[in-house]
Amino acid sequence: MALSALVVVLALCLAGIGVLIAQVRATDAAGEAARQAARGDDAAARAAVVRLAPADSVLTLSGTDVVTAQVEAPPLGALLPGIRVGATAVAAREPDVP
Numbered sequence: 001m002a003l004s005a006l007v008v009v010l011a012l013c014l015a016g017i018g019v020l021i022a023q024v025r026a027t028d029a030a031g032e033a034a035r036q037a038a039r040g041d042d043a044a045a046r047a048a049v050v051r052l053a054p055a056d057s058v059l060t061l062s063g064t065d066v067v068t069a070q071v072e073a074p075p076l077g078a079l080l081p082g083i084r085v086g087a088t089a090v091a092a093r094e095p096d097v098p
Contacts, residue, residue, distance in 0.1 A: 015080060022054045022075035023085045029053035030089040034069035037061050038091035045069065054085075067091050 029052035036045035042061060049059040049071055057073035072086040 019075040026071045027087040030069045030071040030087040034089040034091040037067040
């Protein structure tokens, strides 16, 4: 009985660490996407999210003078249904960018 409880606690701890790592990756991706979009390169922003964020992440860009990048992703794929992590970053648009 004690061994099975230990296994469950260990699994929950590992899932929590996985969610934390996914949150950090989403935050990094949102920041990079905001910087790229502020330079006027939306394609590079989307490529940064594909490269940095967890799989199946969704990027939303908005704003004109101040660009807002929002990344939302499911942590650990489909292992934790109903749980999503997300991050938002903002960046001022570069002056010479249309």
